[in-house]
Amino acid sequence: MSEAKIFAEGFSEDKDWRAAAAAAARAARARLGPGPCDLALVFASETWKDFDPAELSSILAKQLAPLRVLGCNASGVIGGRKEVEMLPGISILAMRLPGVRVQPFTFTQSELAKLDGGAALVSELDLYPNEKPKFLVLGDPMSVDPERATALFNEAYPGAPVVGGMASGLLLHKPSWLLLGSQVLRQGLAGVALMGPVEIRTVVAQGCRPIGEPLIVTKSEGNVLLELGGRNPLEVLRETLSRCSPEDQRLARSSLFAGLVMNELSRGDFRRGDFVIRNLLGYDQQSGSLVLGTNLKRGQTLQFQLRDAHTSDQDFSMLLGTLPENDSEPRAALLFSCCGRGRGLYGESDHDATLVQSLRGPLPLAGFFANGEFGPVGGRNYVHGYTSSLALIK
Numbered sequence: 001m002s003e004a005k006i007f008a009e010g011f012s013e014d015k016d017w018r019a020a021a022a023a024a025a026r027a028a029r030a031r032l033g034p035g036p037c038d039l040a041l042v043f044a045s046e047t048w049k050d051f052d053p054a055e056l057s058s059i060l061a062k063q064l065a066p067l068r069v070l071g072c073n074a075s076g077v078i079g080g081r082k083e084v085e086m087l088p089g090i091s092i093l094a095m096r097l098p099g100v101r102v103q104p105f106t107f108t109q110s111e112l113a114k115l116d117g118g119a120a121l122v123s124e125l126d127l128y129p130n131e132k133p134k135f136l137v138l139g140d141p142m143s144v145d146p147e148r149a150t151a152l153f154n155e156a157y158p159g160a161p162v163v164g165g166m167a168s169g170l171l172l173h174k175p176s177w178l179l180l181g182s183q184v185l186r187q188g189l190a191g192v193a194l195m196g197p198v199e200i201r202t203v204v205a206q207g208c209r210p211i212g213e214p215l216i217v218t219k220s221e222g223n224v225l226l227e228l229g230g231r232n233p234l235e236v237l238r239e240t241l242s243r244c245s246p247e248d249q250r251l252a253r254s255s256l257f258a259g260l261v262m263n264e265l266s267r268g269d270f271r272r273g274d275f276v277i278r279n280l281l282g283y284d285q286q287s288g289s290l291v292l293g294t295n296l297k298r299g300q301t302l303q304f305q306l307r308d309a310h311t312s313d314q315d316f317s318m319l320l321g322t323l324p325e326n327d328s329e330p331r332a333a334l335l336f337s338c339c340g341r342g343r344g345l346y347g348e349s350d351h352d353a354t355l356v357q358s359l360r361g362p363l364p365l366a367g368f369f370a371n372g373e374f375g376p377v378g379g380r381n382y383v384h385g386y387t388s389s390l391a392l393i394k
Helices: 017-032 053-063 109-114 118-125 146-156 233-242 246-252 309-321 342-346 351-360
Strands: 006-012 039-045 069-074 076-079 082-085 089-096 101-107 134-139 162-166 178-180 183-185 189-195 200-205 208-210 215-221 224-228 256-261 275-283 290-292 301-307 332-338 365-370 373-377 380-384 388-393
Touching: 006 017, 006 076, 006 365, 017 039, 017 053, 017 089, 039 053, 039 076, 039 365, 053 069, 053 178, 053 183, 069 134, 069 189, 069 365, 076 089, 076 351, 082 342, 082 351, 089 332, 089 365, 101 109, 101 178, 109 146, 118 146, 134 146, 146 162, 146 380, 162 332, 162 365, 162 388, 178 189, 200 309, 200 373, 208 256, 208 275, 208 309, 224 233, 233 246, 233 275, 233 290, 246 301, 275 301, 275 380, 301 309, 309 342, 309 351, 332 351, 332 373, 342 351, 351 365, 351 388, 373 388
Parallel strands: 039 069, 134 162, 332 365
Antiparallel strands: 006 089, 039 089, 069 178, 076 082, 076 365, 101 189, 134 189, 162 373, 178 183, 200 388, 208 301, 215 224, 215 301, 224 290, 256 275, 256 301, 275 290, 332 388, 373 380
């Protein structure tokens, strides 16, 4: 009979960061029991003035003794049913993964830029698609292009999930750091690939609903939308909003986005969940152009989107309901939630973590509020904004 997997969480909000790290690590070790910790994910809401990620690594080694570590700083962390935002907290998910190979990796932006395609990534990692890897990835938003990274992983490992997020310590005016083993990285990407008897099922809840009609990008330059359906984009947007209810018009002042269809071949009647959501960054009154938070291509389908608490709750609940029913196998969850969710969206704390536990728990859960979230939709990996990206591990 093969040894069973074990997952264990640890969480602390102690005002002394060393005490918080030690308490979270001890809690995870107690729940993990004797024996190896093959992988520990650690996330720190870095509000402390004297925080040192190198010392964090030493505390983890003493209290938990993980063989592999992956972590980062954030503006808030998630543990169990609790979400801590802009306040101190450390969240840990420790794993015992018998028979699973854990392979760490790092990339700087210059190293990613030198990879000329998926085959180059396969060669660099010395990891092949038939090994069916699953990837957990963290990054520094100021030094690396996450869309470049996801494009490479999609080409190299079709169908392999990439789940994680971008560090968000900058919201607390703290420079980003990533932790891989005992190595502290100040830029780039860090991650682990999991191979062998481990499953990862994912849910990416974007929480937006389309308004108006889907139209084709007929002219663009970089991230500037010059023509939409052959028309002035700003005129199209104003016309779309004029047909919305007064409530949606008010919502559009703070929660208006653009959705780009992910699979143009799927069908013509695009619905919520068919889009990758991107920011609308600005407009030019004279030309009528719109500026988006991503580069555009002629022929893409775009539809304007609104985000609100009700839609986000409904979207996440529906997607969680599509996951398989719980069985007797041990499982855990990693939740990477956008900094724009949490209290700012729902008006209350702990919403998404509580929803996961209510519909799919109880289970060990850790995560953080991210500045961009990795997750697959429709078999392809994307970097998202304003989402909750959930990985259910068993």
